[in-house]
Amino acid sequence: MDSGSARAANIAASPFAEQTCLVAQELDAAVERFSTFLQFRTVSSPLVPHHTVEPDEFRRLHDWMPTAFPEVWETLEVEEVGDGNLSYLLKWVGTVELEQQREEAAAAAPLLPVLFLSHLDVVPVANETLSNWTHPPFSGAVAGGYVWGRGALDDKVGVAGLLEAATLLIRTGWRPARTLYFAFGQDEEVGGEKGAAQISALLAARGVKVDMVFDEGGSIGSDGYPPYSTRPLALVGLAEKGFATILVQVSAAGGHSSIPPLDGSSAAAVAARIITAIDRRPPPTRLAAPVTQFLSAIADSTPGLRGQLFSVVGSPLAPDWLRDLVAGAFLGRDTPETAALVRNTAAVTGLTSGFAENVLPPSATVRVNFRLLPGATAQDLFAYLTDVAGPDLPHVRFEMSGGQNASMATPVTSASSPYFAKLKAAVQQVYTLKDGSGSVDVAPTLMAGGTDSKHYLPISAGGALRHVPVSLNKTAGDMRRVHGLNERVSVADFGRGVCVFQRLIQLVGGSA
Template sequence: MPPLSNEKLATSSRTTTRLPPVVWCGLIVIVTLLSFHVRPFISLHLIAQYEEAGTKICPQVDNLFPERNAETWAGARERTASEAFKMRAIDWLAGAVRIPTESFDDMQAVGVDPRWDVFATFHAYLAQAFPLVHGNLKLRKINTYGLLYEWRGSNESLKPVLLTAHQDVVPVDPSTADSWDHPPYSGYFDGTRIWGRGTIDDKNGLIGILAAVESLLQIGFTPTRTFVMAFGFDEEVNGLEGAAQLAKTLLATYGEDSFAFILDEGAGLIEMFGIVAAFPCVAEKGYLDVVVEVTSPGGHSSIPPDHTSIGMLAAMIVEYEDNPHQLQLSRESTPYRTVQCLAKYSPTMSPAAKRLVADAAHSDAALAALGALLSKDPLYRTQIGTTTAVDVVRGGVKSNALPEAAYAIVNHRILAESSVAAVRAHDTALLAPLAVRFNLTYTAFDVDISSPGARASGMLALRDLDAASALEPAPLTPTDGPDAAPYQLLSGSIRAAYAARRAAGGERGNYTVPVVPSTMLGNTDTRYYWALSRHIFRYGHGNSAGRGPEDAQKGMHTTNESIDADDLVEGIRFFVMLVLNADEWLMV
């Protein structure tokens, strides 16, 4: 049997398996691990000293309320606080959920595969639901179903802002339909929550953006800064038809580094360690799918060799799992900064854990101990290392025939401090001894590793699954220093929106929420937008809206996906706040 082609592998090609927002940002495990008392490495290092030194650790900006746009904000705040607006927001999202814009791994090109046609129905719904948006903004459709809105501002010297979301949803497995409390495409509202596929991934974000713009247009607001909205339609399966094509148009229209900042889906407000914190993701891991293929002579299974293709491949799979990438918790990494922020602002984290986090800033031994502690949980381990998962195995066609070929697809999520080249080099070196042991010729990523002229009893080959497989870790978004103005704008808007909801609800107290930079473990449509801005954020303000991390991921990519109606409204209010603040802030 000849080596398997990429075409033959297409049916096994990856789904862009995206983790729930909370899992993306690796937060649940921090709660578990750092709640325990750990032995301090420097016993005399007092918490008071840490707090004094911590003034430069995880600094927070003040709540940022619109000033020049204060009157507009007052009108929008009053409008979004009404029960009538809440019911309208529910109807907006419920109507979007009722249109099953599913995307599948095996989708063919637009114009060829009729399963794309449902997006035309979705577009008609959006035009009907948001008449002011479609009457006042310029709309271009890219590759038929990609939506690109432009809300032209009066001052073209200001960089525009790009707000993004995706129209597609993960398909509902028909065998699970009876497991839903309410039908998955019903948009059912039970008096508290809206139910259905897309309510938290990501039609809530798309509807939130359009609802915010529609509301501002109703008030009569006209922007000074240009705002652009880009909505892809195949984010769940790699984004090549949607965001990739939108990115080409955006780059041709606006140019490189042309946007003040970009905001896409991500984690939101989570309660842990006695506080509610916001977790915008400012880093995103890379991605690589590697095909490991072994070929050897076939024949009748009554006369087997010592090792069949499947047996040799099994040894290689074991080698992968027994030799993971080395974990790296560095002081410059986003995961360390995440833990620093939690240690600084949490009133309930154990003093010993706080000391360990503080000591790690200057003690290599403490840093190693903190990394070892965090790595005990599989979830946080993914934050501080490149991961390896053998996800697909194929080989053999008949029980009495020796397999001529067998292959596995190995998925890597690449640490921000690493690279695609480093992962390829790791894999190449890892399997080299097995190629020698089994007497296989060895080709790795188009490079012949075998000794010239060597006789072999088979072949081992490593290669990328497809051209779209390799993705470098995303550039890190600045969060401090002279280039951090967009992060400060986002942070101040998050804090102000959080305070506005609590004040509107009659709550008393200091409505502050620390903003904690975090890392995205999965990949979003922003992978195609790197050239457009150095400031890319992955954040969903309405996601969980201050409940525990376990609640934030319920229903994501599974049964009973739903969102609290008050969270939906808070997400809309956040987009209003962000637009008004970005419109008047000349620093970005």
């Protein structure tokens, strides 16, 4: 199916009006470029040099980029950076900086640049799942109103959207007053140490300080935010939860498998009790910013008692006991997604024990991954595991995986920032509802996962805002497509995403 037919097939399924910044021919050409982009197998892994499984695929991508976006490569300063020069740093010099360089405005206060982020890499596709894909994961197929392929949502759509938006603006003769940077890393999916971390260090060495960082993050729920609001909702991450993996090391006497112990002291039995306790007794709930701001934002569209309570607990005057009640009795129990907003999540991601079928193993290791709320510490995690171990505590010890320290949650960016207002305006100007009832709602939130933005916070004066302007239908299971089977983005949403980025660049960059 060609992109024009695909576009028509998708219109009826969406609650949003069509975008207006791209004519049909421009959208078709952009979709064709995006399809090609998805065909590059830019998979990252922490176990290989440069964190790139196939470095030649990244190099082929680098050869293709200037041919796909010639106006951007001719207008912006483009550097190949990162480990192995497999990432990108682009600089769109603002007219204010040019004037200051000419000493025409030497007395003027500096206008700090703004940084836009996305990443080139994708997660791998398991060979055993290939037959379950509707279209091959690196085909970039355009069919049924969608563009299919690994990275269609996470996050080649961000790279393509930003470059398409910049291209449209260049063609109109627009230039930013403020200098804009674009950084596209090579290994965000495995932590960003070879890409984003090195780019941030490079900018810091050059004395660059930015006013705000925009990165991938919350998407747009076309079905609202189940189980609360059904009105379409765009989420903007103001902070990211922290990350820590702790190994629970179990010690036991071992022995011959023909004479197992009667007291439940085997390594397997102790490990099983700890895993069961983690599953049945998750960490305690706590309600804090930016989740309080999220609840306040969706209160009016959430029916019943929950909506009333969300409105109250979103106020700074709300009593602690009421916040505790809402966190524990509602968010902590409603869905896994809402529970992750109010607790340090604990997930068992590994269990190893045993080396022979006739030997009781003398040890076992339970790997527990935690995502930390703002304000939580590693000590909170060890205290939780100590409580979980209970009477088995003499048989276990805890250690950080790989000897690494826990990564704390990022600071919470202010929802009162003028940049939040600009992002909200850009999203709402594009994502209007075709039933005429207005625009998508926009709410701040807490990100459960990590992004490259964390590496740039030391050089950002205003923090980071995390949003990807495409829609997902949670009720239909679209969230499972991210890193999962049949990753795809609708043709219509790809166009809307380009329009959001175009408007955001205009609002943030100012007019020359």
